[in-house]
Amino acid sequence: TLRTDIVMDIGRSINPSIDIGQIEGAFMQGLGLYTMEERKFSPSGMLYPRGPAQYKIPAVCDMPLKFNVYLLAGSSNLHAIYSSKGIGEPVLFLGSSVFFAIKDAVAAARKDVGLGGPFKLDSPACPEETCLACASCFVQMVPVPKPGSFQPWAIDV
Secondary structure: OOEEEEEEOOEOOOOHHHHHHHHHHHHHHHHHHHHOOOOOEOOOOOEOOOOOOOOOOOOHHHOOOEEEEEEOOOOOOOOOHHHEOOOHHHHHHHOHHHHHHHHHHHHHHHHHOOOOOOOOOOOOOOHHHHHHHHOOHHHHOOOOOOOOOOOOOOEOO
8 A cells, every 4th residue: 555645533632643543553454354354264164263363464564655644623523522533433444445446456457458347356355366356367377176176175255
């Protein structure tokens, strides 16, 4: 992610530094949710990853190269304590903007190889799934297995 700009209406901030940190953290959590955190299940239904040590979560290197967070000035909420507003969920969903940017990039890559129209790219758009969705000449060289010729180690839900 090259750049992210967020303007957030949080009302009257009690501590702007903490609020900006919460916004940055929620965005990164959403980025991980929509682009990294794969949930794999065994054929019997057992969830394989059982904690952050067993699946990909955002790291410092996944932060946008330029990350600007601004708090909307002159906003308040007269019905809340100290005129503040909630922060978490809206910014978490903003992480999906990275997923949709990846989907637009995949559409452009597919157009470059002569493929148009709708295509499937589920969230999380991890690098492997993104590469497969691009349908490049390298992906097209991988043979498609015949149904029943293998036992899957994991299933997607």
